[in-house]
Amino acid sequence: MTPSFSPSARLYGAVAVAALFAAPAAAQTKPDVNEATEKAMKAASARVAPTVVKIETAGGAEVISGGPKKGPPVPGVRKGTGPTTGLIVSADGFVISSAFNFANKPTDIFVTIPGRPQRLVAKVVANDQTRMLTLLKVDAKDLPVPEAFPKKDVEVGQWGLSLGRTLEINVDQPPSVSVGIVSATNRIWGKALQTDAKTSPVNYGGPLVAIDGRVFGVIVPASNRAEGETAGVDVYDGGIGFAVPLEDVLAVLPRLKEGKELRRGLLGVSPQGADVYNAAPIVGAIQPDSAAARAGLVIGDKIIDINGKKIPNYSTLQHVLGPLYEGDEVSLKVSRGDKEMDFKGVKLLGIATAYVNAFLGVLPMRDDPGPGVEVRYVYPKSPAETAGIKPGDRIMKFGAPALAPVPNRQALITAIQVLNPGTEVKVELKRKEGGKVETVTAKLVPAPDEVPEKLPLPSSAGKALEGRPKPKDTKDPFPAKDPFPAKDPFPPKGGLSNVRAVRDDDEKKDEKKDKPKIETGLMTRTNAALGREYWVYVPDNYDPNVSHGLIVWFHPAKEGGKDGEKMMRTFRAFAEDHHFIVMGPKAGNNEGWVASETEIVVRDVKAVMGEFTIDKARVAAHGMGNGGQMAFYVGFNARDVFRGVAVLGATLGNPPKDNVANQPLSFFISAGDKDPLLKEIVESRDLLKEKRFPVLYREMKESGKEYFDLTTFTDFLNWLDSLDRI
Structure with a gap:
């Protein structure tokens, strides 16, 4: 087998490999660097191949983490049927693998070891829930064990070989090989190495190997935003992969062998600012009965040192705490007012007590x-x-x-x-x-799971810009036309006549007299850097001195960019009366949204927030079907932006994150009583309630996958208008 080479791999490694395999000067005429590199990689693969096993599973759920049973697999993940990979870590039959390979809770697990033709039945011994690893046990002895590459010696630019067991029936054949380099260290909050070698579900659980045949680490999907067994799966073809250092795996192996479930060690604090990366490490909230609460930290404390390491920002705090486990102890130094205080022996907890909104x-x-x-x-x-x-x-x-x-x-x-x-x-x-x-x-x-039946108007004192410079007027106003057809399957059942009739053109002209000329109506915007479009609807009575809520609509699969006018007609009356703007990003794939589009969407949302006067307490992600799954995902992974998530006929694609005091989220979940996913939708609601989020649930009678009926739509509008309740 001749491995493939990435350009970056050649750039960083060719000279070193050539020098390593160079012949004596007298015998060297035309050294073939590629041939020497190939031999080295084959030798490294061959050295570790006897420890790389094939894992096959049977039974279990078809879809992981509540994804849809039909349609696009992301943000939910459909479990594949092919074999995956594991790595022997103990001669007496212990095998480590990625937790992703068992996220669907298979009923049967089989392991095939090179040199041993019979498949062996395996059982799950324990899980490392912070590094997303699973330890298996098979009945075997005298197994080969790979040598770990010391973490202190890992350098960016070193060759990295990603090994896996594919559909090859004979496990005595060489494993599959993808080649790259170690492109970064200390990633995913200090828990993983990064590589540009190809990683995918085929080699999750397999080794990332150095050029000398020692093992850097165990390949896993990973993400610094999401958590759980499937975190990072959606970007496995994005050009980067991750591996948990084998040295770290071996360090906790004795505890895993005893059947102990290892959980991440939690301090139980949230930053004062919304930015969870660059914010100063000032305690903005403390989880009840957390390690921080038990130690005596208070809101406003600034964490300046952990275990002797300086903490300049909240991102550093996460990097220092990220690799630690439940039960580990840390020493903290904080500044409180004009004093510095030391907290010794603070024992981290594994489960955060759910925060409850007061x-x-x-x-x-x-x-x-x-x-x-x-x-x-x-x-x-x-x-x-x-x-x-x-x-x-x-x-x-x-x-x-x-x-x-x-x-x-x-x-x-x-x-x-x-x-x-x-x-x-x-x-x-x-x-x-x-x-x-x-x-x-x-x-x-x-906070109760209810909304008022009716809210009084006005809702604004109209002084949003008081003390701030007003934006410049724009020329050539573009008022929206009124394309309200007699028949439209998209608005709520019964139409919107009972909510409020659409104003006629003469009334609109009167309302716009003596107001700044600002572009309103349904408009198309383009992200010039990415070439992606989104639409935005601004009500004709928009006044920059009145803050507006923002509804971000995530369209269903195959509806990208086609439903702007429908949504404008649906929300026009409400948007004018209660001051809301509606926007609709467009998925890059016609089959639906993928979680990796989150940052692009947030960029578009922030562009709208910068252009208009937006009330940050009333920004909601709204979606249906696959778009609803994306709304869930974006709500949890851009919590500095969103305060509400409203979905129809959608399930959680990933386990919900914890409720956070200074980044509150409220949920409006609706489903038809004839929706085939009704059971999974109800389970999603219950998971959110377990995390103590405010959740309003509505089940529509005689309905499948249609949009809101009139009663539910009215409740939804009242929910939107009360997102800033106190």
Whole structure:
């Protein structure tokens, strides 16, 4: 077998290999570098091949992590039927492999070892849930074990051979080989090496081998955004792959042999800022009963050192903690005010106690520069109503136990985010009637899974730009036409007439008098750098002094770019009355969305947020079918942008992440009672509830995979308009 070479592999390795295999000068005339390289790679592969086993499974779920049973396999993952790979790590029958190979919970596992023609029955012994590895045991002895390449000696640019067992029946034949280099170290929060050698489900669990035949690590799919057995599978053909250092695997092998499930060690803190990479390592939230809470850390502490390593930002914090396991102890140094404090022997926990959003029970008036927060709406039977807070009252101070001034809406939201349900708070009010100042007491409760039947208007004080320069006017306004056909299968059953009739053109012209000329209607935008299009609908009564919510529509498979007008007609009345903008990114593949498009979508979303006055507390991902799966994925993996996820007929593609105090997510899930995926959709709802997310679920009668019926649509609109509830 002649291995293939990547250009980068030639660039970094040719000279070294030539020197390694050069003949004495007297005998050397025309050295063939390629031939020497080929021999070296064959020798390295042959050295480790006896330890590379074939793994076959039977039974189990066809689809992993709740993916669709039909249609595009991403973000859900359809389990393949071919063999995969494992690596012997102990002479007495222990084999390590990627957890991805067993994510569908197979009923039977078989291992074939080179030199031993009979398939052996294997059983799962334990899992490493942070590095996504599974340890198997077969009844065999005196097995060959590979030599680990020391982590301290791994250098970027070294050759890397990715080995796997394919459909070749005879395992005594050489394994498949892909060639590249080690392109980075200390990736995936410090847990993996990176390579440009081809990695795929065929060689997940196989070795990444050095040119001398020692093993760098075990190949796994991995992602720094997602978690779980399938994290990173969607980008396996993206030009990079990952391997867990074999040295790390062998270090925890004794614990795995004992059947101990290894979980990631969690400190239990979230950053103060929304940026989970570059934010300063200031504690913005602490999970209840977490390692941080038990140690005595408080919100506002700045972590400056862990185990003697300086922590300049939150990304470094994740890199230092990423490789650690439940039960590992760390030493912390934090600054609190003008003091530095040391915390020794902080034992990391493996399961974070689910954060529960605390709820006062009010909706604020938006675009009110303050001081204080005017109450727009009070939820019935909420702590606010019980305390006597009324619409029109202004919250001037808030605190537990001491009162502190409330300058604006965001300050009040932040103050409540760090509190737990059951906390008793004081609220200083300036009453609407008479301006009298009173202080009331309320006990916070968990955020309810309900929405108001009707919300009052207006919702905005119209002062979003107060104190900020106004954007320049744009020329040639492009108002949307009114293409509302008599028949349209897409709007809610019963039409939108019961929500509000569409204004006629004369009314629209009157409303736009004396307002800045800003381009409105349905427009197409192009990402010049990527050549991808998206559409955006801006209501004709758009006013930059009024903040607008943003609905990001993820279209179903094969509908990319075709449903802009339908969505505009569906949301026009609501968008004008309640101040929302709607946009629709377009999937790169006609068969549907893939998770790797997340960063591109977020770039488009941020472009719209930069162009218009957007309320960051009311940005929602909305999708149907495959688009709904993408909405779930994007909501969890761009939590600095999204505050809500609304889906129809869609299941979670990956296990849900934890609820985070300063990046709250709310969910609106709907399904038809005749949808073939109804059971899986309900399971997705339950998984979110287990994580203590607010989830509103609606099941539509006599419905399959249609869009919202009128009742559900009305609830959905009220949910959108109350995303900024406090």
